[in-house]
Amino acid sequence: MRRILVTSALPYANGHIHIGHLVEYLQTDIWVRFQKLVGNECVYVCADDTHGTSVMIRARREGISEERLIAEMQAAHESDFAGFDIEFDNYGSTNSPETREACEQIWAEIRRAGLVEEREVTQLYDAEVGAFLADRFMHRLGLHGRAIIPLLSAVGCNVPAVMGTRVLSTRRERLIACALIVLIPCSARIAVIMGGVSRFVGVAYALLLFAVIVALVYLAGLLLNRMLPGESTGLVMEMFAFRAPSPTVVLKKTWQRIKDFLFVAAPLIVAGSVALGLLYETDAIVHLTAPLRPLAEWWLGIPGVALLALIMGFLRKELALALLVVLAARVIPGVSESSTLLDFMTRGQVFTFVLVCSVYLPCVATLGVLWRELGARGALAITGATVALAFLLGGLSHLVLILL
Numbered sequence: 001m002r003r004i005l006v007t008s009a010l011p012y013a014n015g016h017i018h019i020g021h022l023v024e025y026l027q028t029d030i031w032v033r034f035q036k037l038v039g040n041e042c043v044y045v046c047a048d049d050t051h052g053t054s055v056m057i058r059a060r061r062e063g064i065s066e067e068r069l070i071a072e073m074q075a076a077h078e079s080d081f082a083g084f085d086i087e088f089d090n091y092g093s094t095n096s097p098e099t100r101e102a103c104e105q106i107w108a109e110i111r112r113a114g115l116v117e118e119r120e121v122t123q124l125y126d127a128e129v130g131a132f133l134a135d136r137f138m139h140r141l142g143l144h145g146r147a148i149i150p151l152l153s154a155v156g157c158n159v160p161a162v163m164g165t166r167v168l169s170t171r172r173e174r175l176i177a178c179a180l181i182v183l184i185p186c187s188a189r190i191a192v193i194m195g196g197v198s199r200f201v202g203v204a205y206a207l208l209l210f211a212v213i214v215a216l217v218y219l220a221g222l223l224l225n226r227m228l229p230g231e232s233t234g235l236v237m238e239m240f241a242f243r244a245p246s247p248t249v250v251l252k253k254t255w256q257r258i259k260d261f262l263f264v265a266a267p268l269i270v271a272g273s274v275a276l277g278l279l280y281e282t283d284a285i286v287h288l289t290a291p292l293r294p295l296a297e298w299w300l301g302i303p304g305v306a307l308l309a310l311i312m313g314f315l316r317k318e319l320a321l322a323l324l325v326v327l328a329a330r331v332i333p334g335v336s337e338s339s340t341l342l343d344f345m346t347r348g349q350v351f352t353f354v355l356v357c358s359v360y361l362p363c364v365a366t367l368g369v370l371w372r373e374l375g376a377r378g379a380l381a382i383t384g385a386t387v388a389l390a391f392l393l394g395g396l397s398h399l400v401l402i403l404l
Contacts, residue, residue, distance in 0.1 A: 002040040006032055010049035010094070013073045014058045017080040029086045047092040047099075048074045070095055141221030142176045142228065143168070150177055154184040158366040162373055171374075172230045178370060179224060179382050182362040183217050185210075188317035189358050196321050196354040200340070201347045209351070213358060216389070268364045272315035289331050299391065300356065301398035302349045305331045310357055315364055320357045348401040352394050360390030 008028045011021055028044065035042035050070045059069040074093055081088070092099065110116055141147075150164035158181055165177045185193065198206035278284075292311075293304030300307065305327045312327075313320025328335045328344050335344050345353070361383055362370065370379035 002035075002042075004035055004040055004042040006042060006044045008046050010047055011077055012052065012055070013048045013050040013070045013093075014052070014055045015073070017077055022080075022084060025081065025086050026084065033087075043089045044087070045090045045092075046088050047094055047096075048077060050093055050095040067095075140225065141180070141218070142225030142230075143173055143221070147173065147177050151180060151184065154181040154186060155190070156187055158182055158184070158186050158362055159369050162366060162369045165373065170230065172228050175228065175374065175378055175382075176221065176224045178374060178378070179385070180217050180221055182366060182370075182382055182386055183213065183220060183359065185213055185358055186317065188363070191318050192321045192357055193354055196341065196350055196357075200342055200350050205347075205351055209355060209358065212355070212393075216359065266365075268368045269316065272364050276312060276315055276319075283330075289327075299398065300352055300394045301401065302353050302394075303328070303332070303345065306345065306349070306353050310353070310360065313357055313363075314361055317357065317363050321354075324353075348397075352397040352401070355397055356390045356394040358390075359393060360387050362386065 008024050011017060032042050032044045055066055059066045078091060146167055150161045153164055154161035161181045162178050165174045168174050168177055193206055193209055197209055289304045289308050292307045296302050296304045296307035306324060309320050309324040309327055312323050325339055326337055329337045332344050341350050367379060367383060370382060
């Protein structure tokens, strides 16, 4: 006869049991019943996990104590388990006296053995509620923690980052993640910020621009989380077997990841570059400056040719900065291709130009992938929102410069 101790993931005390939870408990219950039927001594234990920031936040939102929320959720959990005939030999709580006693004994032994090192650390602290906060950043933006991977990869390129949102389980989360991704400066936009603002305006203003973008991403996440119906999901996934990777499978998966870029993004970049080349070589691009001058000079406070460069940056973001001097040499008297930005723009105008370039309209490759992943409606909504936001910020930047 075997003696077996079995447990499952402890359900969190901030919410009710859902189908993702039940899959694990039903499978475990079946396995435990089998072990008992064949004569093994099998004990199935579990408990409510009652500690964490989200329990505290929910209790305060509902205007009740944490202890009352914990008690109500435990009663609801046990009722749900009973409704599905899931039998535990013992179902407790991490907030029980016996758990506290056991933890205190273990902690005392660890300290007695000299295995605890004390040091000062920095943590987020909410002065309003008087508590240190754990990691709930992504949920505040309406996303699950796994969305951090696409968001971080957006710093390299927005295209694979948008593709990476496929790991998110709901369309709501994919919409929020894609909207935030296009606001995160990719390597091309970082080059524009460093080559434009940092070089000609100053490093401090480049850092200010990065801070503005970070604030935009955070505020956009909060706003979208409130506007879009639904809430962020929990992480429910099957535990797979770990095996040595097969080279064939790795190559197949790698191809699946890059083929969309090759067949969707790359053709758009090539076609756009050819169209830009034709406009430039035929001088047709020069005639586009005049219609843009009123909007550029009145609202953004930048030369009309700068707005034209921003529009051309739709093909590739770094082109906006690279084309600016080239186009200015064609349009503005006294400016040559060897001139610098400060020969025909002020430092404030350079800052506004780069700010708009960093926020507005994802590049053509990103737009193509957004269209593929979210459909026309989602892609156009995100594109329109970024354009409106960029021009709003550009106008505010111009206004601040006038007041200063």
